[in-house]
Amino acid sequence: MRQHGANNGMSEKRSPRRRDPERTREAILEAAREVLAQDGKEGLSVAQVAQRAGVNRGTAYQHFETREDLIDATAAWVSDKLYEAVFGDPATSDDQGVERIDIEAVNRHIVDFAMDNPALGRIWLFQVLSSGRRASDAFWRQYESNFKRFAETELAQPNMDVEVLSLLFIAGAFIWPAWARSSARTAKQRRELAERFSREILRLSLHGTLRPEKYPDLDARVSGRRKKRS
Amino acid sequence: MRQHGANNGMSEKRSPRRRDPERTREAILEAAREVLAQDGKEGLSVAQVAQRAGVNRGTAYQHFETREDLIDATAAWVSDKLYEAVFGDPATSDDQGVERIDIEAVNRHIVDFAMDNPALGRIWLFQVLSSGRRASDAFWRQYESNFKRFAETELAQPNMDVEVLSLLFIAGAFIWPAWARSSARTAKQRRELAERFSREILRLSLHGTLRPEKYPDLDARVSGRRKKRS
């Protein structure tokens, strides 16, 4: 009854193609992403999402039992995209030698992704951290696992606490956009700020912030007795 | 002008001592903190806060015009406490030489604070980042300013981007508890995890994560041409 007519292909418009569950579900998810990106997790209401998806509220509840489920599903989608953006297609990932991993590229991909999806990225981050989904999130696993194996090579500094470092870099990358967003208007500026962050992470990774020779005591404490942790 | 009556400092009891606006306001704020710490920013309702403070809802609205005001006031309180915990009493802070600043102590204080107030700390962090309060927050200013001055001394590595580093360390410190909270039950464990984070930050600051001699190309890129930013 409503707007069945001329629906040319290239529109990512509201295509109320009646009866296509897959598509409907995807439309709802897409709308959820838009809402989340705009209003954040707490600004999301099922009503708003449904309306944006051109779908009845009840329909949304049929695809996602609860509001929280919808948010979880979105976070999972983000995790997928993030994995893909950083590590490529899961099928293609041959888990090749750690030595071959381009550390700098990995970090740059993360930062770019975070910069392009600031709100969604943060939502994913906290969704993963709250309610220990950390261990089951594909991206997080892969990142940490790579890092861990890397830490055992000759390329890495000794005595690193990889779990701390993973959290530090990931959290930093996904919160940096919140810092930067005030000054970044154009896409160009955003890329510049992303570049700036990437660069500093790289510099920090190579040289730290302190000249070790000026801090012999601290250096001894850190390089000395190692308190082992699982 | 304020604090006229016999108001001995050290009582933090729920004293329904009628007629003491100052104290009522403080009771409301304290309740707000409790609620925020438990249910997060979006879980806070004025009704709940008022009830917890043993105060009528209307009274709460008399002290804080709007719900958002109440949250802002709490974030400001957190900022104060954080400043105090890290830099000491603002009155006592003589802005002494940067060389005298104990970098490690500063970071440890922040991490401890974050670990003791995980939710409140995060709320402060985002309250500061969203809506560019970053430049007006006393703590953030002081931290960044110290860091900036430090970066110009001989103790620091060259070419650091202090703004990036400030965000990275602060964000990391305040999000680390979210990571750690799953495994930390006792206060002892929490302190241990805080220590673990502090230590790794220190190690990272001293040595980075990569052996620079293995990455001559990257090293060149980072130490080479410096792209200046305001």
Add this chain to the structure above:
DNA sequence: ATCAAACCATACAACAGTGTTGATTAGTTG
């Protein structure tokens, strides 16, 4: 004793949000 301010009780308007249900309707299958 008087007075103003702080507090309480209560109500209300307006709205938003969640989940649920029972009826339609569109594809699909026999």
Add this chain to the structure above:
DNA sequence: CAACTAATCAACACTGTTGTATGGTTTGAT
């Protein structure tokens, strides 16, 4: 094409929230 199943919808019931208003009560101060 009839029958069936599942997707979709409209509408309902309920709960909670914010902000405002009002009248009454207590308290501390002048």
